[in-house]
Amino acid sequence: xxxxxxxxxxxxxxxxxxxxxxxxxxxxxxxxxxxxxxxxxxxxxxxxxxxxxxxxxxxxxxxxxxxxxxxxxxxxxxxxxxxxxxxxxxxxxxxxxxxxxxxxxxxxxxxxxxxxxxxxxxxxxxxxxxxxxxxxxxxxxxxxxxxxxxxxxxxxxxxxxxxxxxxxxxxxxxxxxxxxxxxxxxxxxxxxxxxxxxxxxxxxxxxxxxxxxxxxxxxxxxxxxxxxxxxxxxxxxxxxxxxxxxxxxxxxxxxxxxxxxxxxxxxxxxxxxxxxxxxxxxxxxxxxxxxxxxxx
Numbered sequence: 001x002x003x004x005x006x007x008x009x010x011x012x013x014x015x016x017x018x019x020x021x022x023x024x025x026x027x028x029x030x031x032x033x034x035x036x037x038x039x040x041x042x043x044x045x046x047x048x049x050x051x052x053x054x055x056x057x058x059x060x061x062x063x064x065x066x067x068x069x070x071x072x073x074x075x076x077x078x079x080x081x082x083x084x085x086x087x088x089x090x091x092x093x094x095x096x097x098x099x100x101x102x103x104x105x106x107x108x109x110x111x112x113x114x115x116x117x118x119x120x121x122x123x124x125x126x127x128x129x130x131x132x133x134x135x136x137x138x139x140x141x142x143x144x145x146x147x148x149x150x151x152x153x154x155x156x157x158x159x160x161x162x163x164x165x166x167x168x169x170x171x172x173x174x175x176x177x178x179x180x181x182x183x184x185x186x187x188x189x190x191x192x193x194x195x196x197x198x199x200x201x202x203x204x205x206x207x208x209x210x211x212x213x214x215x216x217x218x219x220x221x222x223x224x225x226x227x228x229x230x231x232x233x234x235x236x237x238x239x240x241x242x243x244x245x246x247x248x249x250x251x252x253x254x255x256x257x258x259x260x261x262x263x264x265x266x267x268x269x270x271x272x273x274x275x276x277x278x279x280x281x282x283x284x285x286x287x288x289x290x291x292x293x294x295x296x
Contacts, residue, residue: 095255102252133250159249167241
């Protein structure tokens with residue numbers, strides 16, 4: 001049996017020392033933590049201030065942009081045109097730029113289907129409604145068979161719904177009906193006088209035709225004239241015809257700038273709405289809303 005003969009205050013004194021040491025350690029740890037927190041907070045504050053300084057130009061730029069936007073909407077200095085008007089102008093310009101290749105593309109489609117025997121002298125197109133185009137062309141052919149074949153060739157154009165033609169002159173020789181003065185039926189061309197049957201009258205008719213004929217350069221159809229800007233027309237036995245083709249699926253109607261830019265009530269001096277299809281302002285030498293291409 002072991003007896004604890006130490007007084008009570010001795011054991012409590014040891015516990016007090018342990019608590020004192022632990023308290024000192026805690027105080028030191030708290031001081032170190034406070035110092036570290038102070039250093040970290042100071043560093044974070046400095047970083048935040050630096051970031052704020054770095055972002056200040058961007059924030060000022062945003063404020064300036066907002067002020068410019070307000071001035072643009074109001075049409076005040078430095079802007080003299082309200083934003084809706086600028087937007088309409090931009091949309092009109094974009095619509096006109098998008099429309100620029102419409103005519104060349106249409107001409108390309110048409111040219112791919114023009115046969116080689118048709119010598120084209122002019123080509124032009126104009127809108128025929130919102131989604132169709134009327135292409136009118138003139139050119140030279142030689143025979144009536146080409147006159148018929150040309151119509152079939154043009155009907156092969158994608159979207160072609162109709163072809164009209166005019167201007168063919170029949171120049172083929174034919175045998176006239178027999179009469180008392182002409183029992184032979186010598187072939188002649190349209191407009192020529194009948195050739196008599198008797199030898200003497202026939203000889204006199206040939207001499208008269210020769211004397212009335214052309215004896216020098218006539219320049220028919222501008223051939224033989226040294227001018228590259230003159231369009232070569234039809235030769236004596238050829239025909240210059242006009243052909244029109246109605247092509248669906250070709251929206252070549254141009255934007256109407258006058259209707260788009262016309263001031264309206266309450267528009268603040270702006271334009272009159274979105275760019276709409278329509279005929280453009282007349283241009284010297286050109287029909288409104290049409291494009292043309294001519295051979296030189």
